[in-house]
Amino acid sequence: MVKVNENFAKLPANYLFVDIAKKVDAYQKENPGREILRLGIGDVTRPLVKPVVDAMKKAADEMGYAETFRGYGPEAGYGFLRETIAAHDYQNLDISPDEIFISDGAKSDTSSIGDIFGLDNIVAVCDPVYPVYVDSNVMASRAGDYKEGSGWSKIVYMPCMEENSFLPTFPKTVPDMIYLCFPNNPSGVSIPKEQLQAWVDYANLHGSVILYDAAYEAFIQTPGVPHSIYECQGAKTCAIEFRSFSKTAGFTGVRCAFTVVPKALQFGGTSLNQMWARHQSTKMNGVSYPVQRAAEAVYTEEGQKLVRENLAYYHKNAKIILQGLQHAGFTVYGGVDSPYVWMKVPEGLTSWQFFDELLKRCAVVGTPGSGFGTHGEGYFRLTSFNTTENTEKAVQRIVEQFT
Numbered sequence: 001m002v003k004v005n006e007n008f009a010k011l012p013a014n015y016l017f018v019d020i021a022k023k024v025d026a027y028q029k030e031n032p033g034r035e036i037l038r039l040g041i042g043d044v045t046r047p048l049v050k051p052v053v054d055a056m057k058k059a060a061d062e063m064g065y066a067e068t069f070r071g072y073g074p075e076a077g078y079g080f081l082r083e084t085i086a087a088h089d090y091q092n093l094d095i096s097p098d099e100i101f102i103s104d105g106a107k108s109d110t111s112s113i114g115d116i117f118g119l120d121n122i123v124a125v126c127d128p129v130y131p132v133y134v135d136s137n138v139m140a141s142r143a144g145d146y147k148e149g150s151g152w153s154k155i156v157y158m159p160c161m162e163e164n165s166f167l168p169t170f171p172k173t174v175p176d177m178i179y180l181c182f183p184n185n186p187s188g189v190s191i192p193k194e195q196l197q198a199w200v201d202y203a204n205l206h207g208s209v210i211l212y213d214a215a216y217e218a219f220i221q222t223p224g225v226p227h228s229i230y231e232c233q234g235a236k237t238c239a240i241e242f243r244s245f246s247k248t249a250g251f252t253g254v255r256c257a258f259t260v261v262p263k264a265l266q267f268g269g270t271s272l273n274q275m276w277a278r279h280q281s282t283k284m285n286g287v288s289y290p291v292q293r294a295a296e297a298v299y300t301e302e303g304q305k306l307v308r309e310n311l312a313y314y315h316k317n318a319k320i321i322l323q324g325l326q327h328a329g330f331t332v333y334g335g336v337d338s339p340y341v342w343m344k345v346p347e348g349l350t351s352w353q354f355f356d357e358l359l360k361r362c363a364v365v366g367t368p369g370s371g372f373g374t375h376g377e378g379y380f381r382l383t384s385f386n387t388t389e390n391t392e393k394a395v396q397r398i399v400e401q402f403t
């Protein structure tokens with residue numbers, strides 16, 4: 001009889017967003033006229049910019065004529081897009097187009113990158129964390145067993161707390177695979193150059209690999225904060241970088257991302273660049289031509305200008321949240337280089353208790369920090385993805401209720 005992958009049975013059900021939806025529905029039923037303001041949205045809301053839509057339409061038209069029709073494209077992406085990314089995003093960092101692999105998303109890539117690593121590697125993640133890194137390693141059998149309260153037996157957790165400015169510190173056990181995400185989801189904090197350099201040095205010293213998720217790179221405003229891990233000396237021998245057009249340019253529904261695997265990244269004489277190329281050509285047939293043309297258009301002068309305007313819109317909302325909450329006496333983090341604001345819940349309340357309180361008193365919805373890991377307890381994530389009007393209203397209600 002067929003044996004299924006038993007690791008799936010170990011995964012605890014993740015009811016975070018289901019539980020939130022249930023509570024919000026119940027509240028709405030009890031308060032039919034009350035406008036609920038959602039600051040828990042984890043998806044972009046600004047539409048695609050015109051040059052992107054135009055490029056997608058033009059490419060779609062090309063597909064309708066024999067002369068310009070395209071079938072299977074290169075598995076790792078079209079040269080035009082890989083070259084544009086290398087020239088634009090890695091201008092002075094000496095990353096070549098064949099070190100860039102186009103894909104349908106950073107979620108796919110961060111979850112399948114484990115395929116090229118041995119199963120007995122020790123994995124380290126931040127706590128709180130984007131759940132994909134953990135769950136994909138559970139499926140691959142690298143996580144051990146789950147225990148309520150302490151998490152997975154074989155995973156090394158790096159607590160990110162107020163005490164360490166939400167930046168991970170070197171764990172007692174030296175990990176082989178280190179997942180880092182900056183600017184961070186959920187905490188919204190970015191990592192200063194020196195700290196990231198320290199991680200690069202650490203990884204090179206111990207022969208570890210850093211899996212660097214830079215999905216929110218475009219939100220960085222603070223001068224000096226690294227946009228790419230390759231700004232750090234020696235990162236090409238220890239790091240893989242993941243980026244996505246999802247949050248940068250509103251591609252969450254369009255699907256396009258890329259992963260950088262430098263040729264200098266080798267372990268035991270094996271090139272990870274070649275392994276990833278083999279992985280992708282075995283497991284995928286590339287991203288659709290119109291979508292890659294759309295991604296290319298993000299880099300045009302007009303595309304950049306308009307994409308920056310959308311990012312500025314989110315930044316403005318984040319600032320409204322930050323300032324409003326500070327005014328109401330809350331302690332808040334993130335929200336500058338990120339669409340996420342990480343607020344400390346009032347003394348004596350859990351993340352979920354605060355969720356209930358905020359819903360009841362303000363009809364405002366956020367995400368309890370405990371949903372992202374043990375060390376997310378006591379925190380609450382608000383996002384800048386709603387409209388400015390709703391963001392202002394939500395903040396006003398919070399200020400009225402809590403001051």
Ligand SMILES: *Cc1c(COP(=O)(O)O)cnc(C)c1O
Nearest residue numbers: 105106107130185215244246257
């Ligand atoms: C949204 C997000 C991504 C992007 O995923 P896509 O599959 O490219 O849409 C990656 N990492 C983190 C931490 C995210 O929050």
